[in-house]
Every structure is written in structure tokens, then in C-alpha cells.
Amino acid sequence: MRKFEDIKGVLFDLDGVLYIGNQIIPGAVEAIEYLRQKQIPCRFSTNTTTKSRGVLFRKITSLGLPIKQEEIISAPQAAIRYLRKIGQPKCYLCLNDDLKDDFSEFAQTDTNPDYVIIGDIWDKWNYEIMNRIFRFLIEGAELIALHKGRYWREPDGLHIDIGVFITGLEYASGKKAIVIGKPSPEFFTAAVEDMNLAPAEVIMIGDDIESDVGGAQNAGLRGVLVKTGKYREDLVSKSKIVPDAIIDSVAQLSKLI
Numbered sequence: 001m002r003k004f005e006d007i008k009g010v011l012f013d014l015d016g017v018l019y020i021g022n023q024i025i026p027g028a029v030e031a032i033e034y035l036r037q038k039q040i041p042c043r044f045s046t047n048t049t050t051k052s053r054g055v056l057f058r059k060i061t062s063l064g065l066p067i068k069q070e071e072i073i074s075a076p077q078a079a080i081r082y083l084r085k086i087g088q089p090k091c092y093l094c095l096n097d098d099l100k101d102d103f104s105e106f107a108q109t110d111t112n113p114d115y116v117i118i119g120d121i122w123d124k125w126n127y128e129i130m131n132r133i134f135r136f137l138i139e140g141a142e143l144i145a146l147h148k149g150r151y152w153r154e155p156d157g158l159h160i161d162i163g164v165f166i167t168g169l170e171y172a173s174g175k176k177a178i179v180i181g182k183p184s185p186e187f188f189t190a191a192v193e194d195m196n197l198a199p200a201e202v203i204m205i206g207d208d209i210e211s212d213v214g215g216a217q218n219a220g221l222r223g224v225l226v227k228t229g230k231y232r233e234d235l236v237s238k239s240k241i242v243p244d245a246i247i248d249s250v251a252q253l254s255k256l257i
């Protein structure tokens with residue numbers, strides 16, 4: 001197995017790499033503790049947009065993972081940083097109620113927004129919501145997608161993700177969404193800068209060959225694919241993305257670094 005001896009930092013995906021649902025993946029705790037012992041900084045990335053960072057942190061700690069809240073790099077937090085750079089835009093939030101509180105510093109409106117922010121709203125999607133957002137877009141609003149995932153995995157199997165709805169809105173309105181989460185290069189850059197490292201010094205560990213591995217490689221990181229979570233061999237074989245390494249699970253991380 002290839003050894004990455006020059007790596008100075010590690011960026012993990014959370015769901016599918018360290019846990020699935022409420023089940024921790026064997027070897028996850030040991031992998032993190034191994035990096036702590038070697039004094040290698042790590043960050044934990046997620047496109048999850050159904051939970052605030054505080055709620056997500058409480059879940060992670062309840063599973064027994066030795067992670068600090070400030071080490072979590074989430075798509076919603078990246079979106080908030082993006083909006084702050086703009087100023088004080090009026091926003092229409094198509095988000096889970098728990099997550100809306102994180103965006104409370106921005107003016108929220110149901111009419112004539114400057115930006116539409118879309119995250120996961122589970123089974124609340126319907127024609128009325130889609131048409132309302134479509135009208136906002138053709139009337140001048142910009143579209144921010146917290147991510148554009150195709151699917152994710154729960155214990156009962158795979159589920160389609162919000163990328164389906166984002167793509168439909170892009171097609172109907174003729175506008176391209178500003179994608180904040182993975183695989184956006186800006187997302188990976190923010191994580192790398194948070195560790196005070198260069199992209200080439202960081203390795204990404206993920207279960208999604210497109211968003212995790214491909215996104216990381218496009219941002220200058222190296223990408224390692226794990227065969228847990230949403231990993232599917234048939235999708236990997238069809239992809240043009242070539243991981244820098246493939247391991248069975250995060251339990252094999254010590255063999256890479």
C-alpha cells in the first residue's frame with residue numbers, strides 16, 4: 001500500500017467514513033487517536049445541512065468520536081462566511097428549521113430575496129416550493145446550494161440528495177447555482193487554510209469519489225477513497241476520477257501515513 005510520508009494534515013468526511021447513521025465505523029476512534037499521537041492536525045468535513053454545527057457536534061460526541069467542535073468544517077458555515085463577504089443580503093432560506101438559526105444574522109424574506117439558500121429539507125419538497133424558488137430566480141435572485149450531492153446512505157439504503165432539485169432549478173431558470181459545499185474548491189481551501197497548511201500537504205479521506213476525492217484533487221489535495229458508506233464499486237469503475245489510494249475503511253489509515 002502506498003505511503004504518504006509528506007502529509008502534514010488530514011481532512012475526513014464524516015458520514016460514511018467515521019460513522020453511518022448512529023453506528024460508528026470500526027477503527028474510526030483509533031484512526032483519529034493515531035493522528036493525535038503523531039501530532040498531525042485534522043479537520044472533519046460534512047455537506048450535512050439538516051443539523052446546526054452544535055447539534056452535529058453533540059451527535060459526534062455521543063458516538064464517542066474524539067473531535068472538537070471547532071474542527072468541524074460544514075457547508076452551512078462556509079455559506080455563512082460567503083454571505084458575510086457580500087454584506088447584508090436578503091435571503092430566502094429553504095433549510096431545515098434547526099439550521100435557520102445559524103443564518104439569523106441575515107435578513108430573511110419570503111418576497112424579492114437577493115439570494116435563495118438551499119439545503120436539505122427531507123420530504124418537504126413539493127411543487128409549490130420548487131415553483132416559488134423558480135420565480136425568485138427568474139426575477140433576479142441568485143441561487144446558493146449548500147451542496148449538490150447526488151445521493152447519500154442511511155442504514156436502510158441509498159437516498160437521492162438535493163442535487164436533483166438544484167439541477168432542476170438550474171435547468172428551468174437558466175441560472176447556475178453557487179455551490180458552497182463539497183466538491184467546491186473553496187470548501188476544501190477553507191479547510192486547508194484552517195489548518196495553516198498548503199493543499200499538497202493535506203489528504204482527504206472520503207466515501208464519495210466525485211465530491212470527496214474528485215473535489216479534493218481539483219483543489220490540490222490528495223484524495224483517498226474508503227470502501228464504506230456510499231462507496232459502490234460499479235460507480236467507481238465508471239468514474240474518470242482516479243483516487244490516490246483506495247482502502248477498505250478508515251481503520252487502515254495508519255498504513256498510509
